[in-house]
Amino acid sequence: xxxxxxxxxxxxxxxxxxxxxxxxxxxxxxxxNYYFYSKPAPPLKNxxxxxxVCCLKTRYDVYGMRTSVEAVIxxxxxxxPHLLLLQVRNSTYKLPGGRLRPxxxxxxxxxxxxxxxxxxxxxxxxxxxxxGECLGRWWRVGFxxxxxxxxxxxxxxxxxxxKIFLVKLPERxxxxxxxxxxxxxxxxxxxxxxxxxxxxxxxGVPQLLSKFPVEIVNR
Amino acid sequence: xxxxxxxxxxxxxxxxxxxxxxxxxxxxxxxxNYYFYSKPAPPLKNxxxxxxVCCLKTRYDVYGMRTSVEAVIxxxxxxxPHLLLLQVRNSTYKLPGGRLRPxxxxxxxxxxxxxxxxxxxxxxxxxxxxxGECLGRWWRVGFxxxxxxxxxxxxxxxxxxxKIFLVKLPERxxxxxxxxxxxxxxxxxxxxxxxxxxxxxxxGVPQLLSKFPVEIVNR
Numbered sequence: 001x002x003x004x005x006x007x008x009x010x011x012x013x014x015x016x017x018x019x020x021x022x023x024x025x026x027x028x029x030x031x032x033n034y035y036f037y038s039k040p041a042p043p044l045k046n047x048x049x050x051x052x053v054c055c056l057k058t059r060y061d062v063y064g065m066r067t068s069v070e071a072v073i074x075x076x077x078x079x080x081p082h083l084l085l086l087q088v089r090n091s092t093y094k095l096p097g098g099r100l101r102p103x104x105x106x107x108x109x110x111x112x113x114x115x116x117x118x119x120x121x122x123x124x125x126x127x128x129x130x131x132g133e134c135l136g137r138w139w140r141v142g143f144x145x146x147x148x149x150x151x152x153x154x155x156x157x158x159x160x161x162x163k164i165f166l167v168k169l170p171e172r173x174x175x176x177x178x179x180x181x182x183x184x185x186x187x188x189x190x191x192x193x194x195x196x197x198x199x200x201x202x203x204g205v206p207q208l209l210s211k212f213p214v215e216i217v218n219r
Numbered sequence: 220x221x222x223x224x225x226x227x228x229x230x231x232x233x234x235x236x237x238x239x240x241x242x243x244x245x246x247x248x249x250x251x252n253y254y255f256y257s258k259p260a261p262p263l264k265n266x267x268x269x270x271x272v273c274c275l276k277t278r279y280d281v282y283g284m285r286t287s288v289e290a291v292i293x294x295x296x297x298x299x300p301h302l303l304l305l306q307v308r309n310s311t312y313k314l315p316g317g318r319l320r321p322x323x324x325x326x327x328x329x330x331x332x333x334x335x336x337x338x339x340x341x342x343x344x345x346x347x348x349x350x351g352e353c354l355g356r357w358w359r360v361g362f363x364x365x366x367x368x369x370x371x372x373x374x375x376x377x378x379x380x381x382k383i384f385l386v387k388l389p390e391r392x393x394x395x396x397x398x399x400x401x402x403x404x405x406x407x408x409x410x411x412x413x414x415x416x417x418x419x420x421x422x423g424v425p426q427l428l429s430k431f432p433v434e435i436v437n438r
Contacts, residue, residue, distance in 0.1 A: 080372040136429040149429035153299040210355040210368035
């Protein structure tokens with residue numbers, strides 16, 4: 001085994017904050033450790049923006065605020081951390097995840113979404129997903145407004161809360177990706193502040209990850 | 220005592236991530252709980268950009284990579300979290316903090332900087348500062364390049380690392396501010412994505428804070 005420390009020569013596998021608490025390094029493995037298959041998918045909903053807003057409104061009346069959970073998953077390529085993204089219709093980029101069911105917990109829901117969208121059964125069972133800490137939360141204040149990383153004053157009924165979690169991959173794993181989606185790995189340098197392509201949530205992920213040392217494990 | 224929960228009606232004073240780990244709420248107090256005095260200051264260095272780069276280079280040759288530490292400090296105003304910022308020359312905005320001395324720890328250095336810049340002696344002693352977790356790190360790859368929240372591949376000798384820490388204020392405190400600086404409190408909504416005014420580090424602070432519930436304590 002060859003543990004190659006990412007080109008971050010100022011610390012070991014954890015970054016000490018000197019107050020006794022340490023930020024644990026994220027261990028990542030090479031992209032070639034993972035296998036990707038495609039699978040048939042139900043046809044994509046060709047919803048217009050108006051239809052999406054209408055759906056959000058209808059569900060809000062029944063269930064209240066929507067909670068979505070999304071995963072930040074890293075792999076190594078060219079000695080650099082890359083983020084796993086799904087691309088729909090050659091245009092929209094998404095973190096893997098989705099909407100919680102009423103009463104479902106964040107971790108339970110995120111595991112369900114990742115299993116449904118990306119997992120392959122091995123020996124009759126689905127692999128477990130290691131959901132780590134919450135990195136950030138974004139709020140949708142009105143049905144048609146953009147997501148914000150804070151709740152503006154006096155907003156008592158936000159329409160959606162989107163929570164971003166760190167998800168750590170095991171050394172090896174197989175994935176299936178619905179045929180309607182592309183799975184991409186994108187370097188953090190391409191994502192950082194690239195709102196136009198990736199939107200506000202994804203383009204902020206490099207900042208949310210910046211406190212973590214990254215340990216690239218080559219085996 | 221009246222504990223007023225910030226207009227974030229989806230959780231109590233901590234946000235459960237359902238995996239046993241909880242994100243502890245940041246307790247903040249009203250701006251009127253704090254007193255601000257001004258104090259004389261040594262004249263501002265009127266360094267040009269070239270002089271600053273030259274100084275960074277000279278110190279790099281002697282001490283290696285510069286490490287800077289900065290504080291994210293919140294207070295309540297109009298029922299909303301506001302960030303404490305220093306303004307120099309009516310233009311540049313800065314988080315309170317500064318450069319570590321060689322061999323100094325992050326927390327020790329940040330406490331020294333906050334004490335020197337903002338503290339008032341009470342009964343002959345300076346109040347302690349509660350330095351919390353590291354929220355993010357930014358890297359300067361070359362002497363004249365911008366800060367980035369990741370280390371690009373193959374960079375083995377970054378010139379500066381800037382670390383951002385959460386610093387929690389006690390219920391009451393007195394501050395002194397050098398006459399050359401203004402101390403401002405700015406709502407997160409004004410800072411978010413406002414690169415042009417606040418620069419990349421400060422404008423990303425709302426995202427770095429978004430995972431924390433904020434508990435406004437009114438006494």
